[in-house]
Amino acid sequence: MTEQTNRQRRSADAITAPLRYTVFRRIWLASLLSNLGLLIQGVGAAWAMTQMAASADKVALVQTALMLPIMLISMPAGAIADMYDRRVVTLVALMIALTGASALTILAGLKLIAPESLLAFCFVVGSGNALFGPAWQSSVSEQVPPDALPSAVALNGISYNIARSFGPAVGGVIVAAAGAVAAFACNAILYLPLLVVLLLWRRTTEPSRLPREKLNRAMVSGFRYITNSPPIKIVLLRTLVMGLIGGAIMALMPLVARDLLHGGAQTYGIMLGAFGMGAVVGALNIHELRKRMSGEAAIRACTLSMAFAMAALALSTEPVLTAAALVLAGAVWMAAVALFNIGVQLSAPRWVAGRSLAAFQASISGGIAIGAWGWGHLTDYAGVEVALLTAAGLMLVSPLLGIWLTMPRVGARNEDAEVLADPEVKLSLTGRSGPLVVEIEYRVSQENARAFHNVMQDVQLSRQRNGAYGWSIARDIADPELWTERYHCPTWFDYLRQRNRSTQSERALHQQAIDFHVGPEPVRIRRMLERPFGSVRWKEETPDRASAEVLPVVATAAGSTISR
Numbered sequence: 001m002t003e004q005t006n007r008q009r010r011s012a013d014a015i016t017a018p019l020r021y022t023v024f025r026r027i028w029l030a031s032l033l034s035n036l037g038l039l040i041q042g043v044g045a046a047w048a049m050t051q052m053a054a055s056a057d058k059v060a061l062v063q064t065a066l067m068l069p070i071m072l073i074s075m076p077a078g079a080i081a082d083m084y085d086r087r088v089v090t091l092v093a094l095m096i097a098l099t100g101a102s103a104l105t106i107l108a109g110l111k112l113i114a115p116e117s118l119l120a121f122c123f124v125v126g127s128g129n130a131l132f133g134p135a136w137q138s139s140v141s142e143q144v145p146p147d148a149l150p151s152a153v154a155l156n157g158i159s160y161n162i163a164r165s166f167g168p169a170v171g172g173v174i175v176a177a178a179g180a181v182a183a184f185a186c187n188a189i190l191y192l193p194l195l196v197v198l199l200l201w202r203r204t205t206e207p208s209r210l211p212r213e214k215l216n217r218a219m220v221s222g223f224r225y226i227t228n229s230p231p232i233k234i235v236l237l238r239t240l241v242m243g244l245i246g247g248a249i250m251a252l253m254p255l256v257a258r259d260l261l262h263g264g265a266q267t268y269g270i271m272l273g274a275f276g277m278g279a280v281v282g283a284l285n286i287h288e289l290r291k292r293m294s295g296e297a298a299i300r301a302c303t304l305s306m307a308f309a310m311a312a313l314a315l316s317t318e319p320v321l322t323a324a325a326l327v328l329a330g331a332v333w334m335a336a337v338a339l340f341n342i343g344v345q346l347s348a349p350r351w352v353a354g355r356s357l358a359a360f361q362a363s364i365s366g367g368i369a370i371g372a373w374g375w376g377h378l379t380d381y382a383g384v385e386v387a388l389l390t391a392a393g394l395m396l397v398s399p400l401l402g403i404w405l406t407m408p409r410v411g412a413r414n415e416d417a418e419v420l421a422d423p424e425v426k427l428s429l430t431g432r433s434g435p436l437v438v439e440i441e442y443r444v445s446q447e448n449a450r451a452f453h454n455v456m457q458d459v460q461l462s463r464q465r466n467g468a469y470g471w472s473i474a475r476d477i478a479d480p481e482l483w484t485e486r487y488h489c490p491t492w493f494d495y496l497r498q499r500n501r502s503t504q505s506e507r508a509l510h511q512q513a514i515d516f517h518v519g520p521e522p523v524r525i526r527r528m529l530e531r532p533f534g535s536v537r538w539k540e541e542t543p544d545r546a547s548a549e550v551l552p553v554v555a556t557a558a559g560s561t562i563s564r
Helices: 002-013 022-052 056-083 086-109 115-138 146-178 180-190 192-200 215-227 230-260 265-284 286-292 295-315 319-347 350-382 384-403 446-465 492-499 504-515
Strands: 436-443 469-475 482-489 524-529
Touching: 022 056, 022 086, 022 115, 022 146, 022 180, 022 192, 022 230, 022 265, 056 086, 056 115, 056 215, 056 230, 056 350, 086 115, 086 180, 086 192, 115 350, 146 180, 146 265, 146 286, 146 319, 180 192, 215 230, 215 350, 215 446, 230 265, 230 295, 230 319, 230 350, 230 384, 265 286, 265 319, 286 295, 286 319, 295 319, 295 384, 319 350, 350 384, 436 492, 446 469, 446 482, 446 504, 482 492
Parallel strands: none
Antiparallel strands: 436 482, 436 524, 469 482
16 A cells, blocks of 8 residues: 555656646646747847847846736735636736737837837736736646646746747747747737637636625735745745846846847847756756755755856856856756745645735746846946846855745645534624624643743734734733633624634644643633624614624534634
8 A cells, every 4th residue: 555655646746747637738738838929029029129229227127027017916916816716817817918919019010119118018918927827826726636736836837948948049030030020929829729728628616605805805815824924925035035136147138148149139049048948957857856855955056056057157258158057047947936836835725825826926026027127227337247247146145045034844735624614693793794803711731831822823823814813812810721812803704714714734733722721611712793883773673784694604502613
């Protein structure tokens, strides 16, 4: 049995395992074509800008225009991905990107394009990609089983980087032969297969009996979850730093091809292809890297290798040496980004997966966008070589962040726990009733007081990231064994959501706190309506409107559930 289990695990870990699932395979192949088109357009846009503007900052702004929307709208995009059908969201996002690509093609064909309009339409395409990303990435867990998820994440990275291996070179040939307008047209056409595949996908959903959150509340819920999840915060901060520094390569690549190698659009495409080939190599070795090294050690190795590659890129004037440096840079860049991505995907529960991935996208894309602007200005002031050597130096010292922000250990995905029955309710409530105040009384022996308090600090983070606020823990001064946990939820619906958002590990944590309880009576739970406006009729003859809106509940004994 053990050998069979090991074989199954090795099979699931294989990088090609997710391709056995039809839906994932179709979407993956179509996304490969879409990525190819996007990168062809990127070559056309960057090279068109070098022909229209001489300043390095405007050339670098092409990368900013494509990446900045991901930073600006990623959190709303993530909330939308969690609130609505992810298939529909991806279709709408693709239509936005297709509209921007088509308009860019038409204006370029009519020779009406200018630097400002080029940046504007790149921003529209980037906005469509920003909306698409969280819904697409969070839907991967619906296309493959949990044990194949890390391989599926790596494969999605490979899809982009296979395209990057050939797309820029193809884009360089297309731009050299037919101009930038042909590159823009290719991108518009290559969006179509992905649109068709997503239209054919029959996604199965399990509808919630609770109404969806409003967009602003959903964004707040996502932000609250991330800020109360130390592992995700660490990954996002490290991702941001990687994007700020490492983005110098992509932002300055057209200038490397033009000024250091004295080449044209085809040289630029070949150099981007070398970076993409390295990225494919890096993605193919993610499994081995995770198996042989801890997350922190792997990130340190990647950043040190990236620093060496950036220094070689700055000092080289030979295309072969530059291409070799870019292969190394692409491999370690892809490995680092994939490790960050896997860390976020496996740390976030399903209900907030889109928002967590949106925050990841905002970190990497925001870092690249802001970094591109900064590296462009530094290049105008000091030259390409100095900018790249400065980036290499910063990348060399970036592993020191691991002293304070050590990468967390990542295991299997933390699965959602089973749904709890609703608590007993005798007061008529609507979904808007609130705030709800929850008090949980524990009786803990005095010799276990410190250990119990330490566990409750983790319980605090669990409650808060799932929707609670105003959390506190208090100890009775007249009865030192009596502890009271107290927290609020904004409304009755928010409480019901918070109650069932816990993952299996969080339920285990709550049980660990319960296990400290001693005495013949169970842990006592009180649920109270604070400031019950609308729940009391001001006059006896006033109709009780809440009675028609009260949410049906399954009555259970108060305090019988261990979670809250």
